[in-house]
Amino acid sequence: MRRRPRTGRSVLVCPQCGSAKIVQVAGMITGAVYHCLACDYQGALVLEIDVPEDGDPPA
């Protein structure tokens, strides 16, 4: 089994609770705004993390 870094895919996660249940709400003049369905966080700041293709994204 080779171990090489995969560019795979990345997911957006909530900076507050770490959930990947992030949706982008209407972008405004200031840019995109995101909404976390898990903790109701809303803001422009989200974390982007890489996940392996065979891995599970955070809940």
Ligand SMILES: [Zn+2]
């Ligand atoms: Zn959250």
